[in-house]
Amino acid sequence: MDLIQIKDLCFSYPTKKDTLKHINLNIESGSFTCIVGENGSGKSTLLKCILGLNEDYTGNIIKEKNIGYLPQKSDIQTNFPATIEEVVLSGTISNHPSKIFYTKSDKEEAKQVMEKLNIYNIRKQCFADLSGGQQQRVLIARALCATKDIIILDEPTNGLDPSIAKQIYELLDKIKREENITILMVSHDIERALNYADKVIEIINGEVKFIGKPSEFKMGGAK
Numbered sequence: 001m002d003l004i005q006i007k008d009l010c011f012s013y014p015t016k017k018d019t020l021k022h023i024n025l026n027i028e029s030g031s032f033t034c035i036v037g038e039n040g041s042g043k044s045t046l047l048k049c050i051l052g053l054n055e056d057y058t059g060n061i062i063k064e065k066n067i068g069y070l071p072q073k074s075d076i077q078t079n080f081p082a083t084i085e086e087v088v089l090s091g092t093i094s095n096h097p098s099k100i101f102y103t104k105s106d107k108e109e110a111k112q113v114m115e116k117l118n119i120y121n122i123r124k125q126c127f128a129d130l131s132g133g134q135q136q137r138v139l140i141a142r143a144l145c146a147t148k149d150i151i152i153l154d155e156p157t158n159g160l161d162p163s164i165a166k167q168i169y170e171l172l173d174k175i176k177r178e179e180n181i182t183i184l185m186v187s188h189d190i191e192r193a194l195n196y197a198d199k200v201i202e203i204i205n206g207e208v209k210f211i212g213k214p215s216e217f218k219m220g221g222a223k
Contacts, residue, residue, distance in 0.1 A: 009059035034193035037203040068143030068151040085123040091145030133164035150182040
């Protein structure tokens with residue numbers, strides 16, 4: 001089953017025409033898909049179209065309603081005075097946006113997710129005091145509270161030490177395998193992405209130039 005279907009998607013910024021050109025993609029349920037490409041190739045723009053953050057596109061996007069999203073670190077406020085528990089709980093808001101207070105079910109869901117990601121014992125710590133890797137783990141937990149279907153991540157290991165980046169990839173792989181949650185991720189870390197992804201999509205100058213298995217990409221990628 002496809003959780004996301006993209007048909008003939010085109011998008012331009014006012015200052016940059018043809019940012020995305022005739023994109024056709026399917027993201028299958030239970031897959032770990034990595035989108036790779038050089039800076040400015042259109043990777044993050046594609047994610048924002050899928051999420052509805054870029055609306056002035058042509059073509060068609062069919063997707064699941066509830067998507068867990070982890071934006072680029074540069075787009076995240078990392079110094080707000082909230083506890084880990086509060087940040088994770090906020091992920092449940094998408095399940096009932098009209099409600100003001102968290103339900104008992106929300107709190108139980110957040111507890112279970114924090115336990116699975118080994119952050120429950122530090123749940124009262126301030127998010128701003130955490131290391132970069134710990135903050136990403138908390139934000140992944142928040143995304144998991146928003147969906148049981150698909151998590152979209154934009155450069156989740158950018159700026160992290162290689163050992164911490166490896167831990168994040170291993171965590172995402174575990175989530176995919178044990179929870180059957182689909183992972184769609186933009187990554188500049190092509191070598192590591194190839195070790196964990198089921199499918200690789202390469203975008204060059206706004207066009208999809210390769211879709212296939214990591215083993216096939218290693219043999220040449222886009223021609």
